[in-house]
Amino acid sequence: MKNLAIKAENISKQYRLGEVGTGTLSHDLNRFWHKIRGNEDPYLRIGEANDRATKGESDYVWSLRDINFEIEQGDAVGIIGRNGAGKSTLLKLLSKVTKPTTGSFKVNGRIASLLEVGTGFNPEMTGRENIYLNGAILGMRRHEITRKLDEIIEFSGVDRYIDTPVKRYSSGMYVRLAFAVAAHLESEILIVDEVLAVGDAEFQKKCLGKMGDISKGEGRTVLFVSHNMAAVKSLCNNGIVLNNGQLNFIGSIQNAVEEYSQLGQRSLNINLLNRKDRIGTGLIKFSDVKFYDLKNKELNTLSTGMSAIIKFYFNNNIIFGTEKKIRFDVGVFDETENRIFQLSTFYQKEEFLINSEKTHFTIYIPKLNLLEGNYILTIYSKIDEDEADWIQNAFSFYVDSGDYYGFGRVMPKGFGKIATEHLIELK
């Protein structure tokens, strides 16, 4: 049986929302008064689960609440969750940037964290000098860096510029060099946060490969946060799903990714008017999204290749008798939050005018080209120059498999996200 690398016991992290500073002293004094009388911190009892969508009552919020898990040595663990689920907080606690409010981590081995590449790079210094500086910040000794210098420079692929100040580097070179330093850290545990979102495709592949080597070949423990489910799946063997600061699921990466995509659906599709995480003036406020067929009958299921009309209902707060310019966009995302395409008035029509009479937008889809899977809509509207209403992850729906090409065959799941009309000939 393998040894544990990390054990988290009752980890919680409380943050204070709003303006830190006003009332800080009075809260501190109150805390101190409770402490000398031997009572519990009064502000630890309050606070609520961290759900961005609904505005809370309290100033205090639990970014993480009672997290327990164990990670074995040599495991590659993907940490997944929506934005604000507590992933970054968890990594910050593990990399000792800030401390937990309650609970403790037990760790076996040196932790190196890569929450950002190129932390502390100095633009005036040359690439070589920055390797030493960055390495030292990440906890390497000078002789360790010297020993690995050639390897680092080779991996980064910027050897020609190594004695040039990094302010002359392109952003790609900058990232390459930074990742190269971090990848050559000698630590038993490596924590990586979304750094692969940068650099070109070739280098991303190289980074993924290097991280794979680290966990599989070198037997080091890797914690990896990403929204890129494909990368998470290929790199990790286990997964942790966080939701609103709580541990939702822990287990094999396959199950974790499935759990995550179902999580998305459950939390969506509450009444849109109750959503508080919207941005805009509120001149119109979206209230509902519905699908209809061409005979104006509401649809309960969708499938690839069918015709549909989507109606976006809104509450109209425009003053009677006035007419305003409006832009309306719908972003279509897959379940891992990659944008598939954008439906927009802006690129098709000079201008739309709206008055107080209007109640909904309709979008006519002649032939739905989404393949089987879950999809999420983000709704955006802009009246004159101001955002009127903008709701991210507003609505989710499922598309069943269907016969797109009218040939009688149905593409199985896994053949991509969209179908497209095409003609193949043999000549």
Added chain:
Amino acid sequence: MGNPCNLRKTMKIEQQWTEEIKSNDSLFSINFKEVWQYRDLLMMLVKKEYITFYKQTILGPIWFFVQPILTTLIYVLLFGQIAKLSTDGSPQIAFYLSGITLWNYFSESLTRTASVFKDNAAVMGKVYFPRLIMPLSIVVSGLMKFAIQFALFICVILYFTFVKGLIHPNVWILATPFLLLLMACFSLGMGMIFSSLTTKYKDLVFLLTFGIQLLMYASPVVYSVSSIPEKYKWILISNPLTGIFECFRYGFLGTGSFEPYSLIMSTVVTLIILAIGVLIFNKVEKSFMDTV
């Protein structure tokens, strides 16, 4: 695929842990061993200061001469000619320059240490290293600028000693490294206390800029201790800078009312301030990212 990693409730093997990350550490758990392990980082940060400072401008280091020379001339005019404050018989230029050279090092170390959390929030928010390294690197790299201004001061001293024969340096100049160390420790201690408090209580920043100005007048920078009436002397004696400045002037200028016991006082007060600074800093460093 590996086993789900939570299915091991009954583990009998003795588990080894190298580290524990906890919510509450005791006040005195300062990991000096860790600071020592990161000594290479200290070196690199000092080197970074050096490089950025050197590459900034063509005139670069020249500016460090201009400021003390101009300030000295103004002091000579203002405090020497108009206010006619006593310099214990030393040439006014040498007297004021000695005060300015020391004061510059102290005030700059203090101001920069006091904003260390704010200035380095970007780095500290992303990666862990013993935070003590940052203020340490500031007081060490401040020595660079001090060395330049000190060289200027030495030229002036040589001129007045050998050309004019007006001043007579004595063996106390050998205490200079110790005086520097004391000043570094004092500014480090004060700076850390301020930087720790300002992460939460931002208004203290105003107190600091104002306080440094006041402190300059409560230290023998532009006057000598002997010219202060007896009943106000306790203010000066309780200031650790007094002993340092007096000893420095006594060594180089051969004048002043320097008493070795005041240097001992300075040392004791400095050590106390430094200890308090390190303790508070250590307490705040683990959670400052939440409030800064």
